[in-house]
Amino acid sequence: MKQVIAKSFKYLILLLIGLVLLYFAFKEQDLNLLFEDLRRAEYVWVFASVLFAYLAHLVRAYRWRMMISSLGHGTPSLTNTFSAVLIGYLANLAFPRMGEVSRCGVINKTDQIPIVKLIGTVVAERLIDLLMLGFIIFLAIAIQFGLLSDFLYNNLLIKLTRSEGYFTLLVFASCMLILMLVLFYIFKKREKLGIWYKIHKFYLDIKSGIFSIKAMGNKAGFIAYSILIWLMYGISVYLCFFALKATAELGPVVALSTLVFSSLAMIAPVQGGIGAFHWMVSEGLTIYGIERSEGLAFALLLHSFQTLIILFTGSISLILLFINSPKKIRNEEAGTN
Numbered sequence: 001m002k003q004v005i006a007k008s009f010k011y012l013i014l015l016l017i018g019l020v021l022l023y024f025a026f027k028e029q030d031l032n033l034l035f036e037d038l039r040r041a042e043y044v045w046v047f048a049s050v051l052f053a054y055l056a057h058l059v060r061a062y063r064w065r066m067m068i069s070s071l072g073h074g075t076p077s078l079t080n081t082f083s084a085v086l087i088g089y090l091a092n093l094a095f096p097r098m099g100e101v102s103r104c105g106v107i108n109k110t111d112q113i114p115i116v117k118l119i120g121t122v123v124a125e126r127l128i129d130l131l132m133l134g135f136i137i138f139l140a141i142a143i144q145f146g147l148l149s150d151f152l153y154n155n156l157l158i159k160l161t162r163s164e165g166y167f168t169l170l171v172f173a174s175c176m177l178i179l180m181l182v183l184f185y186i187f188k189k190r191e192k193l194g195i196w197y198k199i200h201k202f203y204l205d206i207k208s209g210i211f212s213i214k215a216m217g218n219k220a221g222f223i224a225y226s227i228l229i230w231l232m233y234g235i236s237v238y239l240c241f242f243a244l245k246a247t248a249e250l251g252p253v254v255a256l257s258t259l260v261f262s263s264l265a266m267i268a269p270v271q272g273g274i275g276a277f278h279w280m281v282s283e284g285l286t287i288y289g290i291e292r293s294e295g296l297a298f299a300l301l302l303h304s305f306q307t308l309i310i311l312f313t314g315s316i317s318l319i320l321l322f323i324n325s326p327k328k329i330r331n332e333e334a335g336t337n
Contacts, residue, residue, distance in 0.1 A: 040244075040245070041243045041244055041297075041301060042242065042243050042244075043243065045239050045240060045241075045242040045243040046240060046243045046301055046302075046305050047305075048239045049236045049237070049239040049240035049243070049302065049305070049306075050236070050305050050306055050309050052232045052233075052235045052236040052239065053232070053233065053236040053306050053309075054309060054313075055232050056228075056229050056230075056232035056233050056236070057082070057085055057086065057089070058082055059225055059228050059229050059232065060085055060229055061078060061081040061082035061084070061085045062078060062081070062225060063125070063222060063225040063226065063229070064081055064085065064121065064122075064125060065078060065081040066216055066218065066221070066222055066225075067121040067124065067125065067213060067216065067222075068081070068107065068113060068118065068121055069216075070213075070215040070216045070217075071113065071114075071117050071118075071121070071215075073111075073112075073113040073114065073117070074111060074113065076107055076110065076111040076113070080106070080107060080110045080111060081107065082317075083106065083317035083320065083321065084102075084103035084104075084106035084107050084110075084317075085103055086310065086313050086314040086317045087099075087102055087103060087106050087314055087317050087318050087321070088100060088102045088103030088106075089310045089314055090102075090310055090311065090314030090315065090317075090318065091103075092272060093272040093307065093310065093311065093314075100119070100122045100126070101119065103122070104118035104119050104122060106321060109321070110321070124213055128213075128226055129226075129229075132226055132227075132229075132230050133230075133260075133263050136230060136256065136259060136260060136263070137260050139256065140253075140256045140257050140259075140260050143253055143256070144253065144257065147257075147287050147288075148257060148260070148287075230259075233259055233263075234252075234255055234256060234259045235255075236302075236306075237255045237258050237259050237262065237302065238252055238255035240298065240301060240302045241254075241255065241298070243298075243301055244294065244297060244298055244301070246290055246291065246294035246297075246298075247285070247290060247294065247295075247298050250288060250290075254285075254288050257284060257288075258281060258284060258285065260284075261280045261281050261283075261284035261285075262277060262280065262281055262299075262302070264280060265277040265279070265280035265281065272303075272307055273303065277299060277303045278296060278299045278300060278303065281295060281298065281299035281302070281303075282295035282296040282298075282299050283295070285298065
């Protein structure tokens with residue numbers, strides 16, 4: 001009971017952080033002007049933007065399916081992996097970083113693939129996405145060095161260059177080191193009880209999932225799909241520019257920068273990037289001469305509609321999972337009798 005309360009309190013704190021960021025994003029904004037911008041928006045471009053984001057999710061599911069197939073436990077259907085990805089995104093809207101575990105749980109339930117190995121594939125997938133994001137940031141800064149370097153430094157890095165930032169990092173690193181030493185001591189003391197063996201087995205399963213990329217036959221295809229995912233994200237941002245008069249003249253280079261802003265915001269440990277997304281994107285667009293209120297209207301359109309499609313399709317996938325699971329169990333029992 002105490003653990004449930006503690007977790008609930010943690011997620012509540014993260015939600016409050018998101019709401020605070022949302023407050024600062026909307027602070028001192030003319031809401032009437034904001035709603036007028038939203039009323040005049042051309043929503044056909046918003047729907048086109050959402051379509052490309054949705055296609056990116058489909059490609060992500062296909063790429064993950066390639067990784068799972070290399071584990072040697074069978075290959076789940078694209079329907080199952082796509083549903084799992086959508087359910088994962090749905091879980092992230094409620095609990096930050098819970099989506100990764102949730103989608104592994106879905107595939108474990110539908111295809112009986114060991115969940116620890118699935119988690120390893122997700123870790124590998126996130127590492128690849130992190131490398132892709134790093135490349136995109138490098139590309140955006142290389143193209144617009146003066147603009148982006150100053151913005152990212154002033155809004156993200158400058159806080160970590162203050163003495164308080166260094167002290168915070170030092171304290172955090174020290175606590176993590178002490179925690180690792182304590183855990184190592186506990187595991188070694190319990191080695192006779194088989195705990196160490198279980199930890200080692202867990203490590204091997206995670207490792208096999210992480211290195212599932214190495215076992216794949218179509219590595220070139222995996223790289224192509226990884227590039228395609230981020231290309232579709234960029235197209236999604238670019239198409240949404242045309243929905244508002246203020247952003248309609250912005251080009252692909254600004255879309256690249258906005259993709260960086262939005263991706264960095266989504267890394268923040270708040271539910272669905274709430275607040276962080278709106279603040280980061282609206283602030284970022286100001287360097288291109290877009291008024292903060294108009295940038296906020298754009299961020300609201302992009303984030304809200306993508307969130308709505310996840311809520312809708314993710315909920316349907318979750319409902320179908322609950323409906324189909326009992327049927328599958330009954331069929332398996334009938335087959336064994």
